[in-house]
Amino acid sequence: MMESMKIMIVEDNASMRMGLVESLRREGFEVHAFSDGESALKFFKQKPLPLVITDLKMDGMSGMDVLEQVKTIQPQTAVMVVSAFGTVDTAVHAMRKGAADFLTKPFSPEELRFRVGRLVEKIRQEIILTRLKEENELLQGELLRSYGAMIGTSQGIKKIFNLIDRVALEDSTILIEGESGTGKELVARAIHQKSNRHDKPFVKVNCGALSENLLESELFGHEKGAFTGAIKRKKGRFELADGGTLFLDEIGDISQAMQVRLLRVMQEREFERVGGEDTIAVNVRIIAATHRSLSKMVQEEKFREDLFYRLRVIPISLPPLRERQEDIPLLVHHFLNQYAGTRGQSSKQISDEAMETLKKHTWPGNIRELQNLIERLCVISENEIIDDAMINQHITGPSKSLMSGFENLPLEQALEAFEKGIIMAALKKSNNIKNQAAKLLGIPTSSLYYKMEKFQLL
Incomplete structure (x- = not known):
């Protein structure tokens, strides 16, 4: 017996109306029948009911009028138009008006049950999909609040949200500390968006991706002729961020010489371009981030103590994902929806057993590792539901999962997925220390940063 669903029938012929009612009630449907369009509407x-079956030609309001009115009142309602005068043109016209099906009289009870059953199944799937979307949107709406793409309800992330609220409206320098992949840039952007500088630039510099000379030019700009290749004057990131926020990512990777120059700019709020003589004053808020222990680097005399305290006016320490297990389902659904949205596809689902496996994983690469895993599973999985077996296949370690599932992908896509996996494995083995990972891969550090940016691993 078909799943019970409420159906409205609009038919002016009494015997036909009775036949439709009896046939559908035998299938377990709750049927509401009317002899004219006015009383039905x-x-x-x-x-409003999910399914309406209406005759086309009736005294007074026609079936086409009923169709239009129903779709105006409740666009989600499916409407089947029935007619003894069916032509191709009439059916096409009804479909263009929003009809879900067009059934020509006479028809057998079996044909009616088949057509209605097909519509009911479609309606049922749409109801489930709509409910899931509404639930996800509600969750996302509650979680995203005004913290950008940061998601979570755990105590650890709630403390971060509260801290963002408290420090956003101040101009104090902030140092965000946390393992790679914990969302340090998201925190910086959230602070900027909630600050009085939100309508001014947010400028990011990845300090670890550039050599000392390139970083100096990138931060402070240069004059024409300052060095080979300097064919024109270039503004640095400090100038570009004037009035706004400058985000110095991987601050622990800068050289001692650069530390001295950065300290002077933070103290005096002015600098000169490379090769220039004019002093330029700027008004920027500095937010720095690192996955390293700067306090340990200070003890080892690898990082200046005075710069450390200048940066660490307000410290924010981000918890790793392994300490936020209750946030994993929310993050998983967010990434599933995000991937589906970018591809214009329906979102895949995760089985309960698979979700438990994800919650138990230690996540050395944190949220970025989870995001990359979900993307890989969405690409590789041929099913709408990602099960525990597939999760285990791709989460037990790079040696087992690196090539798994790629054999069904186009060559170019498979090569990119394989290269991305190799890089992630090297980063994991080197504890996310970029120069060590580059040595493991046998490539320059600059090439590693290029590939990390290409695969969205930064």
């Missing part, structure tokens, strides 16, 4: 306005 009066009922429908009070109690």
